[in-house]
Amino acid sequence: MRSARLRALAAALAAGFALTPVPVAAAGGDAQLAPGVTYRPFELSTSHGPVRGHVVRVDLTDPRADLGLLHPGSVAAKDEIADLTNADGAVAGVNGDFFNIAEEHPGVVPTSSATGPAIADGRELKGAVPDGQRFGPALPAGTSNEDVLALGTDRRARIAHLDLTGTASGPHGRIRLSGLNQYALPVGGVGVFTDEWGSVSRARAVCGTDEDRSAPCSERTEEVVVRRGVVSSEADDPGAGEIPSDAVVLVGRERGAEQLEALDPGDPVAVRTALLPAEAPPLEFAVGATPILRGGAALPDLDTTELAPRTAAGISPDGSVVHLAVVDGRSAISSGLNLRETAELLASFGATEGVNLDGGGSTTMAVREPGDDLATVRNVPSDGRPRQVANGIGVFRR
Structure with a gap:
């Protein structure tokens, strides 16, 4: 099964932007984190150098698998993803939305608050700042800072507009x-x-x-x-x-x-x-995110030049499977991806809808495998250490 997935990934990536995955069986292959949840590191060979990444697959048809918002307890606060993952008892976590990381106004303290909407356990935490006030890359045409990656009460993941x-x-x-x-x-x-x-x-x-x-x-x-x-x-x-x-x-x-x-x-x-x-059931969970994949195709005006560490999430056609992916960048061992490549990577996993999350030094994945006491960071953050962030996506065993 793993070999078939790798062949499909190779074909899809080669067709899109000449990436070829390197088998990672020696690194452990798929690890079962919980019922319906697997984790796998991967390597890609690209025209701009090697890329290393990690992906967690969440099958929501298994009633024991769940997604939720990781956050520090206050909207205007931040913490490291591994700490948030462990505090909430999640088996895996990735960083979420862009946030008020820096401040241009003298005497005004950065709030560390996320740019987009957020919902945790059905509880509405915050709305979206105006588009001109957000941090992160320019929004693709037809998207807005009110877009979210969400999980509905129907246990289906979706991209929603709040x-x-x-x-x-x-x-x-x-x-x-x-x-x-x-x-x-x-x-x-x-x-x-x-x-x-x-x-x-x-x-x-x-x-x-x-x-x-x-x-x-x-x-x-x-x-x-x-x-x-x-x-x-x-x-x-x-x-x-x-x-x-x-x-x-x-x-x-x-x-x-x-x-x-x-x-x-x-x-x-x-x-x-x-x-x-809009046109969705009540939401159990939502985090601000930028759509980059729609109908199985990358949005047409995505950046194709800037290589960076990336965090992204892809959704299967019926919303039953979510792939949470990170790729490292800004180093000799991993060059990172541009936004179009990130969208095509999600498509290679079988996603038809996908979003970009905060990247760069914020890109972090923490995983707790069976037998481990705590989740640990699996990628190599480009800052040299994990960055404190406003929120994240947690994967839970119900």
Whole structure:
């Protein structure tokens, strides 16, 4: 069976971009991590040098195999993938979404918050920042920062588009909400922060514009704390610190700030938000991701020049099988892949839909084989050590 897979992989890769896999039986071949879950290292020979990678295959038709979001407990926090994998008892994990890794605004601390939406165990954690505020490669045509790799309540994986809807209803009417636990809000918008955010300052949310992440921070802002459905305080500038579980914080900029300024302590305010997938059942898990493979073909405008470490995920036609793949790069022993090659690699595994995740120094795969006490990092991170990241994808035994 393994030889047949390798022959199919060789044919597909050779047709797409002249990659030829090297058999890895000597490195252990397929390892059964749990029912429905296998792990395999692989090697590729390319026109731009050797490439080493790793792939975890998850068969969701086995009721004992599952996927979920790995995250540090707060949206504005980060940790290493091996630590997140072990903390949640997963058998494998890879890094997830791009995140607020650096900051262009003097005096503003990076939040480490992911760029796209996130759902964990059916719980909506955060929405997507405006496309111009995201980190990572340019989005392919027809995609957006609201796209996610997701698992539905039907136990089928899919690429979904999550729209945030929400309102803050008070004595002066309804205020439309355009953010949920996000490090950047749309110009003129109002966002809500919950106890899921953590203690990091919310000041970054009013910096930049919808088109320019490095544009100056807004000078017209307002923050309102709503506790147990009643406004408890207001301030001109976004604050910091833990948010109580019975409270939410509304932050507005420009027109949004003007709307919040109409609220006074003692005013009743009802806050509601929802992340709604288009044409999909409710989601158990979602992580921000960029589509690169659609209908079995790489999207037409993917980059073909930049070689880098990559993390990606591919989905079978019926959504029952997910391949989580990483390839190392930026070294003599592994040159990395460009985005088009990454899409074609996913297709070679039998995926018809696929996404790119955070790459470069963030690319990490941790695996716990039977008999191991802990999951360990299997690839070679290009930073020389694993990077702390905002979230990841965990593979679980139910």
